[in-house]
Amino acid sequence: MNNEMKIKIWNVFHDYMEYFLIYCILGWVYESVWCCMIYHHRGFINRGFLFGPWLPIYGFGFFIILGIFKILRVKKPLWVFIVGTVVATVAELVASYIIDATIGTPMWDYTGYFMNFQGRIALVPDLMFGLMIWAAICLLQPAIIKMQNRYRNAKIHNICFIVITVLFFIDLISRIWLGSNI
Numbered sequence: 036m037n038n039e040m041k042i043k044i045w046n047v048f049h050d051y052m053e054y055f056l057i058y059c060i061l062g063w064v065y066e067s068v069w070c071c072m073i074y075h076h077r078g079f080i081n082r083g084f085l086f087g088p089w090l091p092i093y094g095f096g097f098f099i100i101l102g103i104f105k106i107l108r109v110k111k112p113l114w115v116f117i118v119g120t121v122v123a124t125v126a127e128l129v130a131s132y133i134i135d136a137t138i139g140t141p142m143w144d145y146t147g148y149f150m151n152f153q154g155r156i157a158l159v160p161d162l163m164f165g166l167m168i169w170a171a172i173c174l175l176q177p178a179i180i181k182m183q184n185r186y187r188n189a190k191i192h193n194i195c196f197i198v199i200t201v202l203f204f205i206d207l208i209s210r211i212w213l214g215s216n217i
Contacts, residue, residue: 049196050183055094056199057179058171062093065167087206096126100168101176115172120165124156127164131155 066082083090100122104110109118132155134142141154148157186192 046187049187049193051098052200053183053196054097054176054179055091056089056203057175058097059089059091059094059203061171061175062090062096063088065093066090085206085210087202089203089206091207092130096123097171099126100172104172112169112173116165116169119168119172120161123164123168124161127161128152128156 063081063083067080067088070082081088085091100119103122104115104118107118109115131141131143134140144154145151145157145160146154148159151157
């Protein structure tokens, strides 16, 4: 494998890992700060099963949404919001059944929310997910790509990326020995 090919592979890994980590961190901020402190007034709660400030489900969710949008060729902002809301609602409903079957305890309960279904999904949280998907696809992702292209070779950018990636994997692997943070 020549040097040019190695650089290309590194750049693809770097870009996609960076997307993953950014959305994991933004998901953690949404869950821990917005949901717990602002919306529920319960104070700070680390909503993740990891110790660090990241929720992998948001990183994976972003890739799933991105893939669905590419397949469906969804680009117009209104359709991004509508399709994003529907996909997030279905994903949350399916995830709730999987979590119940595997863990036996619900990770969330929307019972008191307007237009909820079995406490598994509800109108306001699903509209919020649709809004977050719209912001990610229409605003954040283009800005992230622009920043990556601008700072791709900046030493500080690459050092930060490597440090955060290593910390994420240490946290993820340590769950094997230390157990869940929940």
